[in-house]
Amino acid sequence: MADPVDWNNGGWDWLEGAPPAESGPAGDPAPSFARCFAGPDGARVLATLKAMTLERTLGPDASDAALRDLEGQRRLVALILALTNRGQGV
Known part of the structure; x- marks a missing residue:
């Protein structure tokens, strides 16, 4: 069995490289x-x-924290969509 992904040290690298x-x-x-x-x-x-x-x-009155939070949520949803599409062969 392979070692688990080390999320604290380049844990997202596996998404960019060749499939395991x-x-x-x-x-x-x-x-x-x-x-x-x-x-x-x-x-x-x-x-x-x-x-x-x-x-x-x-809106224009959104705080920096609110913008960063939403951007993090968007990134996660985009990742889920990309993995789903890739798994479907899209």
């Missing part, structure tokens, strides 16, 4: 994301996440 050689739990997570969000319930969850983050805007 082994399959299964420590392999590419994209197929798992695709299965998780397949079907009408998955589509509804993704639509809700997009509406709450990617399609949301903040």
